[in-house]
Amino acid sequence: MADSIEGRYSYYQLKETADYLKENINCMVPKVAIICGSGLGPLAEGIENPIEITYDRIPCFPKSTVIGHSGSLVFGCLSGVPVVVMKGRFHFYEGYPVWKVTMPCRIFKLLGCSFLIVTNAAGGVNQRFKVGDIMMIKDHVFLLGLSGNNPLRGPNEDMFGRRVPSMTNCYDMDLRKHARKVVKQLGLEKKFHEGVYASVGGPNYESVAEMRMLSTVGIDAVGMSTVPEVLVARHCDLAVFAFSLITNEGILDYNSTKKPGHLEVLKAAKAMEGPLQDFVKEMVKFMGCKKPCNCGCC
Ligand SMILES: O=P(O)(O)O[C@H]1O[C@H](CO)[C@@H](O)[C@H]1O
Numbered sequence: 001m002a003d004s005i006e007g008r009y010s011y012y013q014l015k016e017t018a019d020y021l022k023e024n025i026n027c028m029v030p031k032v033a034i035i036c037g038s039g040l041g042p043l044a045e046g047i048e049n050p051i052e053i054t055y056d057r058i059p060c061f062p063k064s065t066v067i068g069h070s071g072s073l074v075f076g077c078l079s080g081v082p083v084v085v086m087k088g089r090f091h092f093y094e095g096y097p098v099w100k101v102t103m104p105c106r107i108f109k110l111l112g113c114s115f116l117i118v119t120n121a122a123g124g125v126n127q128r129f130k131v132g133d134i135m136m137i138k139d140h141v142f143l144l145g146l147s148g149n150n151p152l153r154g155p156n157e158d159m160f161g162r163r164v165p166s167m168t169n170c171y172d173m174d175l176r177k178h179a180r181k182v183v184k185q186l187g188l189e190k191k192f193h194e195g196v197y198a199s200v201g202g203p204n205y206e207s208v209a210e211m212r213m214l215s216t217v218g219i220d221a222v223g224m225s226t227v228p229e230v231l232v233a234r235h236c237d238l239a240v241f242a243f244s245l246i247t248n249e250g251i252l253d254y255n256s257t258k259k260p261g262h263l264e265v266l267k268a269a270k271a272m273e274g275p276l277q278d279f280v281k282e283m284v285k286f287m288g289c290k291k292p293c294n295c296g297c298c
């Protein structure tokens with residue numbers, strides 16, 4: 001059943017939240033927003049002159065309830081570029097409606113961001129993927145959305161974007177092209193893939209039959225986040241770059257006794273902290289030099 005849209009924040013409520021943040025960050029204008037996946041909060045390390053604001057101080061912000069999602073926005077400079085890092089995202093399975101899960105993306109837009117980097121921990125459906133591999137997302141399947149539970153459901157906020165947004169070039173082609181170069185530069189080729197991410201509701205991991213179904217339809221990695229945020233970001237014309245860290249191998253064998261677990265997920269994220277920080281820093285550097293596209297149609 002589709003989510004209730006009651007209580008959804010209006011443009012003006014979100015603007016008040018953005019104004020509160022502006023007052024607390026000396027009116028700095030971040031160009032890039034980064035959403036950290038499970039255990040990927042250390043992506044915020046290396047931020048120069050950081051200003052950290054915990055979610056409980058921010059009007060209208062939900063609370064982070066999942067281990068590995070600490071719950072603060074960090075503003076500062078990364079690779080010389082003004083950024084805002086979201087240490088701790090919200091998930092549908094925490095009980096939040098999808099419009100609330102995604103509200104920070106509209107705040108990023110109101111703060112002046114042009115780019116969004118979305119990261120996540122995911123299960124590898126593609127059997128070639130190993131734990132610790134990076135999958136750049138080239139497209140997605142949004143299972144909650146296909147069944148009607150979409151963050152853009154309800155009256156359209158024209159101040160943010162169009163009623164019926166296109167998903168063409170959802171994961172920006174130029175950014176993906178640059179990422180391939182960065183991967184070579186950092187010597188990460190053997191760990192790098194491009195693929196399709198499926199977003200499910202969670203909180204349970206997939207059954208073997210579900211994993212097999214995802215594999216049959218061409219999914220490469222599965223997780224419980226990212227796509228709702230990407231939809232809202234594209235609706236308001238943020239250019240998106242997204243990747244998954246493969247934290248566990250999908251189980252497709254009915255006789256397997258292996259069990260994925262959140263601690264295993266966090267451990268895999270910790271092990272890749274350094275290379276992922278370098279990867280993100282290089283992508284941010286590129287975004288810092290890039291002019292956002294203002295054509296209004298991509
Ligand atoms: O998508 P992120 O937030 O990285 O977290 C992933 O890891 C958790 C499961 O271990 C789920 O929340 C899943 O979505």
Ligand SMILES: Nc1nc2[nH]cnc2c(=O)[nH]1
Nearest residue numbers: 121122123205222223224
């Ligand atoms: N749905 C889902 N989310 C994950 N997050 C990390 N690993 C997994 C997984 O195997 N399945």
